[in-house]
Amino acid sequence: MTARRSQSYACPIRDVLDRVGDAWSVLVILELSRGPCRFNALQRVINGISARMLSVTLRHLERDGLVSRKVLDSSPPQVEYALTDTGRSLNEAMGQLAQWAEANQPAIRKSRATYDAGMEKAAG
Amino acid sequence: MTARRSQSYACPIRDVLDRVGDAWSVLVILELSRGPCRFNALQRVINGISARMLSVTLRHLERDGLVSRKVLDSSPPQVEYALTDTGRSLNEAMGQLAQWAEANQPAIRKSRATYDAGMEKAAG
Numbered sequence: 228m229t230a231r232r233s234q235s236y237a238c239p240i241r242d243v244l245d246r247v248g249d250a251w252s253v254l255v256i257l258e259l260s261r262g263p264c265r266f267n268a269l270q271r272v273i274n275g276i277s278a279r280m281l282s283v284t285l286r287h288l289e290r291d292g293l294v295s296r297k298v299l300d301s302s303p304p305q306v307e308y309a310l311t312d313t314g315r316s317l318n319e320a321m322g323q324l325a326q327w328a329e330a331n332q333p334a335i336r337k338s339r340a341t342y343d344a345g346m347e348k349a350a351g
Numbered sequence: 352m353t354a355r356r357s358q359s360y361a362c363p364i365r366d367v368l369d370r371v372g373d374a375w376s377v378l379v380i381l382e383l384s385r386g387p388c389r390f391n392a393l394q395r396v397i398n399g400i401s402a403r404m405l406s407v408t409l410r411h412l413e414r415d416g417l418v419s420r421k422v423l424d425s426s427p428p429q430v431e432y433a434l435t436d437t438g439r440s441l442n443e444a445m446g447q448l449a450q451w452a453e454a455n456q457p458a459i460r461k462s463r464a465t466y467d468a469g470m471e472k473a474a475g
Contacts, residue, residue: 292462313458320451327444334437338416 251276251284253321256310259294260318263309293317375400375408377445380434383418384442387433417441 254273258264270281285308288294293314299305378397382388394405409432412418417438423429
């Protein structure tokens with residue numbers, strides 16, 4: 228009974244964590260929540276992401292139906308990315324977690340420092 | 352300006368994603384949200400987790416101050432794990448995301464299938 232109980236939530240959550248567990252995906256979604264954005268502009272605002280990693284991340288998000296891709300009629304041709312409705316709803320769902328993260332970051336850092344100090348003491 | 356804007360949310364979110372991005376941590380938190388649990392019982396209900404991985408996961412959660420560890424006065428001695436107040440609040444914040452995951456899983460799967468079919472067609 229308990230095993231089945233676990234299985235029932237493991238599956239969809241893991242599926243989503245493929246994306247939400249990937250910090251680059253989260254940052255791309257957050258950035259696109261401000262509005263559609265071109266590849267180069269995305270790379271500029273997301274610190275430390277390589278062109279290759281951004282390209283892979285966008286492809287995953289597009290595959291999941293979270294991000295749409297539009298080739299602009301410009302010269303040279305440029306590609307604009309935007310959140311889909313599903314992507315927007317994920318961004319909203321992530322909001323609560325982001326607020327939690329912001330609010331609890333000091334407590335987590337403090338706990339880690341205390342824990343590590345205890346470990347050092349035990350080892351020393 | 353935009354670069355700084357990105358940095359300001361990247362930091363706490365990444366910090367939390369260390370835990371939330373790890374499916375095992377999420378499953379342990381969800382399981383402990385039902386009440387305190389011993390190591391062996393946790394391993395039994397979380398499908399596929401090895402004793403080593405559960406031990407590492409619990410240590411990380413304890414270090415972050417999300418899970419508490421109590422050695423029970425039993426023979427042989429047993430250890431009981433429970434969510435702390437911070438852990439409970441994280442579980443609540445994850446709730447919205449879990450609901451989203453559950454609700455949107457069919458759409459994501461469908462989108463992936465459509466995307467993959469398009470890729471195959473393009474390659475073929």
